[in-house]
Amino acid sequence: MDPNTRKRLPLHIFLFLITLVATTLAGAEWVSMKVVWIDFEWKDFVNGLAFSLPFLTFLTVHEFGHYFTARAYKVKVSLPYFIPLWLNLLLPLTGAFMPSIGTMGAVIRIRDYINSRKIHFDIGIAGPLAGFVVSLLVLWWGFTHLPPQDYILQIHPEYQELGPNWQEQAYVLNPQNEGEGLFYLGKNLLYILFEQFVASDPARVPNAYEIIHYPWLFAGFLGLFFTALNLLPIGQLDGGHILYGLVGHRWHRRIATALFVGLVFWAGLGIPTFAPDEGASILFRLLLYGAFLYYLFGRLALGVGGRIILALCVLLSQMLVSYISPGTEGYMGWMLFAFLIGRFLGVYHPKTPIDEPLSPGRKVLGWLALVIFILCFSPEPFVFVGG
Numbered sequence: 001m002d003p004n005t006r007k008r009l010p011l012h013i014f015l016f017l018i019t020l021v022a023t024t025l026a027g028a029e030w031v032s033m034k035v036v037w038i039d040f041e042w043k044d045f046v047n048g049l050a051f052s053l054p055f056l057t058f059l060t061v062h063e064f065g066h067y068f069t070a071r072a073y074k075v076k077v078s079l080p081y082f083i084p085l086w087l088n089l090l091l092p093l094t095g096a097f098m099p100s101i102g103t104m105g106a107v108i109r110i111r112d113y114i115n116s117r118k119i120h121f122d123i124g125i126a127g128p129l130a131g132f133v134v135s136l137l138v139l140w141w142g143f144t145h146l147p148p149q150d151y152i153l154q155i156h157p158e159y160q161e162l163g164p165n166w167q168e169q170a171y172v173l174n175p176q177n178e179g180e181g182l183f184y185l186g187k188n189l190l191y192i193l194f195e196q197f198v199a200s201d202p203a204r205v206p207n208a209y210e211i212i213h214y215p216w217l218f219a220g221f222l223g224l225f226f227t228a229l230n231l232l233p234i235g236q237l238d239g240g241h242i243l244y245g246l247v248g249h250r251w252h253r254r255i256a257t258a259l260f261v262g263l264v265f266w267a268g269l270g271i272p273t274f275a276p277d278e279g280a281s282i283l284f285r286l287l288l289y290g291a292f293l294y295y296l297f298g299r300l301a302l303g304v305g306g307r308i309i310l311a312l313c314v315l316l317s318q319m320l321v322s323y324i325s326p327g328t329e330g331y332m333g334w335m336l337f338a339f340l341i342g343r344f345l346g347v348y349h350p351k352t353p354i355d356e357p358l359s360p361g362r363k364v365l366g367w368l369a370l371v372i373f374i375l376c377f378s379p380e381p382f383v384f385v386g387g
Contacts, residue, residue, distance in 0.1 A: 144200045243256065260342065
């Protein structure tokens with residue numbers, strides 16, 4: 001351990017412990033539906049460990065996959081910095097209940113310039129593959145140890161008032177009480193496969209609206225979500241490093257640009273609508289949205305004219321979809337992530353001086369990682385209905 005890492009070790013430990021407490025509190029809130037500052041008990045905190053421990057194990061293994069691979073190449077790298085974020089810490093001041101998962105993840109800081117395509121690939125792929133294995137184990141345990149069917153009635157005793165067929169009514173939005181809304185997790189292919197082939201008892205598999213109350217399943221779902229997020233083959237995300245290693249600088253720019261534009265197109269579906277009867281108001285909104293798209297594409301390798309044409313193509317294509325299929329909507333959550341990539345993280349991968357092709361074994365791992373991305377990706381991971 002180098003002197004800088006040793007000097008910062010207490011900070012890393014402190015951040016991890018705070019994140020452990022924050023994720024445990026957040027997990028307890030999801031499991032019990034109790035508010036920490038009002039009716040929380042010690043046993044609720046203990047129950048929250050069933051979420052925080054598997055979830056933090058995933059984050060830790062993911063980051064240390066990067067860390068140990070970097071150290072193997074003698075690349076200077078920091079230990080993981082865990083980022084705690086428990087929003088209900090402010091509940092006594094704001095009076096508003098704001099659920100969270102207790103963390104914004106973890107990051108490592110690479111302090112060396114990496115000049116090799118192969119090293120970028122190896123460091124980039126190590127984290128997602130290691131974390132993915134943990135997610136599989138967490139989901140396997142969760143699906144093979146499902147609680148009895150009446151477990152959810154202990155969390156939502158109000159469902160019993162709906163009678164024996166409560167599941168047919170519990171997840172229907174009440175028009176007279178739309179302000180409360182509903183929230184569910186949008187499953188990915190891998191999660192669906194676990195439901196179909198791994199669950200110990202299909203009758204015990206929770207509804208998408210209730211996964212948040214099953215700590216192992218929720219932790220495993222988040223593991224798949226963050227794996228897919230990191231494996232997006234764009235920029236300097238882990239998936240960007242992998243794609244760069246597989247296809248090189250020239251093709252990475254082309255593919256990453258196409259995927260980024262596709263992500264923006266999907267995220268923005270439903271924003272520009274074909275509504276000529278609205279007159280000037282719709283025109284004003286379209287101008288604002290078009291300007292936003294132009295700004296979003298500002299770091300692409302295009303001139304002013306190229307960015308204007310691209311923004312117009314995306315806007316008009318989204319309007320065409322709205323006209324052909326009214327009510328079609330994308331997922332706005334991806335627009336926020338596209339904004340972070342487009343304006344801050346960058347779409348392109350820097351070119352490395354040492355540009356040697358990958359070995360056959362690495363190519364197999366790289367394409368496997370892209371398959372894992374497809375299996376873990378959910379077009380709509382967190383969905384709010386009504387509200």
